[in-house]
Every structure is written in structure tokens, then in C-alpha cells.
Amino acid sequence: MTLVQRERTLIAILTGLMLMGVVVYGLNAATGAQPRLMVASVAFGLASLGHAIYMLGWQRALTFFALTACLSFLAESLSIATCSVTCYYYTDALGPKLGAVPAVIPISWFTMIYASYVIVNLIAEGQPVSVKGNNVWVIWLALLTALVMTAWDLTLDPFMVQQEKAWVWPQGGEYFGIPLANYVGWIETTFIIVLIYRLVERTLPLKPLGRVTWLVAALPVLSYAASGLPDMWVGVPDATKVIAPFAMGVAILAAAGRVWQMRRGQV
Numbered sequence: 001m002t003l004v005q006r007e008r009t010l011i012a013i014l015t016g017l018m019l020m021g022v023v024v025y026g027l028n029a030a031t032g033a034q035p036r037l038m039v040a041s042v043a044f045g046l047a048s049l050g051h052a053i054y055m056l057g058w059q060r061a062l063t064f065f066a067l068t069a070c071l072s073f074l075a076e077s078l079s080i081a082t083c084s085v086t087c088y089y090y091t092d093a094l095g096p097k098l099g100a101v102p103a104v105i106p107i108s109w110f111t112m113i114y115a116s117y118v119i120v121n122l123i124a125e126g127q128p129v130s131v132k133g134n135n136v137w138v139i140w141l142a143l144l145t146a147l148v149m150t151a152w153d154l155t156l157d158p159f160m161v162q163q164e165k166a167w168v169w170p171q172g173g174e175y176f177g178i179p180l181a182n183y184v185g186w187i188e189t190t191f192i193i194v195l196i197y198r199l200v201e202r203t204l205p206l207k208p209l210g211r212v213t214w215l216v217a218a219l220p221v222l223s224y225a226a227s228g229l230p231d232m233w234v235g236v237p238d239a240t241k242v243i244a245p246f247a248m249g250v251a252i253l254a255a256a257g258r259v260w261q262m263r264r265g266q267v
Helices: 001-025 035-055 057-084 104-125 135-162 179-200 214-228 238-242 247-265
Strands: none
Touching: 035 104, 035 214, 057 104, 057 179, 104 135, 104 179, 104 214, 104 247, 135 179, 135 214, 135 238, 179 214, 214 247
């Protein structure tokens, strides 16, 4: 298989997985929320991991996935057990659990952290993989990634709490029944995960499996958009419908502009 064929095959497979995730999640399955939420999460997770392997190589991709899955699971487990950030618990809507945390949660963390990582690289350096800067630059990229990641949760959490009943804050909170401390926790957790990975990735070889064209760079941007922008139409409560285009739209448009520049440079 030539590099061009490999690139086209990757784009077709990953786009198919993302579309499956969107379609499955949107279906009002007669069997209830659990199957479609699980299938959609796994589909997006496989698409993200496949993209990471293609663009970063096996070592970087698997390191990124392992760090994200392990640290996010640890953070969720500790938070639930100790109420260190805020008290909450998961229902059975997301399927089987590992302890108190549904098995799909670490997968979803990777999906969105990886997309946010690529978006920030595009915005800051004009390419999907960071190759610049000292430790201060890496810290800044990690913080920006944490903010881009947490922007998604501004519409995700209200929907998942009020519509899907996937997790519960018994004491409620200031933001549509969600404690503001939850968003501080998202920023902190994402920042730690991304900072560690960005420091580790410098020690690992960058070995993409094929050409990293503008189409390849665009897929994580599309994944991020597909995960949040539908809330403009189906957001719950209704007031959250105006949040997604502002919270997520700025990063999406900025990254899309960089992808367009890549396209023009590769023509």
C-alpha cells in the first residue's frame, strides 16, 4: 500500500467511526441510553487512538493514551471517594464500571484531550504536532489545552446530568446544578495529563505511519466539533444552546484556519 493509499484508507476509516459515533449517539434507541452512549464513546475513542497512531507513531500514541486513561481514572476515582473537588457519583447509564468509574470514561477523556491537543498545536504552531519551544512554552500549551478541553464540558455536563442522568451531584451547584469546582477540577486534571505527556513526548521518536496532510490534521478538529456543536440544537437545558458556539467555536475556527493554511501550502 502506498503512502497516499494509506492516508486515504485512514481518513475513510476514522471518518466512518466518527460518523457512526454521531449517528448512534443521536438515535433514540428503544433499549435506553446506555448502549448508544457506550457505543458512541468507544467509536470516537477508536477513531482518536487510530489517528494518534497514524500521526504520532505507536510509541507516542500509546503513551498518550495510557497516561490519559490512567491519570483520568485515578483523578475520577479519588474525587468520587474523597469529594476532594466536589461530591458526585456515576449512575448505570454509561455501562460497566471499574470501581466507581464507568469503563468508557477514560476513553472519553482521551478522545477529547487528544482533539484539544491537536487543536492547540494548530493554533499555536500552525501544525498538528508541536515541535517548538522550551519548558515555559510547553506549560503554556498545556494550560491552553486544558481550557479548550474544559470548554466542551460547559455544555456536556448539563446535558449528561439533566437529560441522560449519567452522573449526579447530590448537593447541586451554581452552574445548571453543577458546582463551579467541577470545572476547576477539569482544568487541573487536563493540565497535569497534557503537561506530563508533552514533556514525555520530547523523549520519544515521532514516527507517523504516513503523510500528515491537511485532511489528516482536520479530523481531530471535526471530532471536537462533532462532540460539542450539536448542543446548539439539542442542548439541555435550553440556555446552554448559546454556549457551545462561543465556548468551543473560537478554538474550532482558529484551528480550521490553520488547517486551511496547511491545505494552501500543500497544493
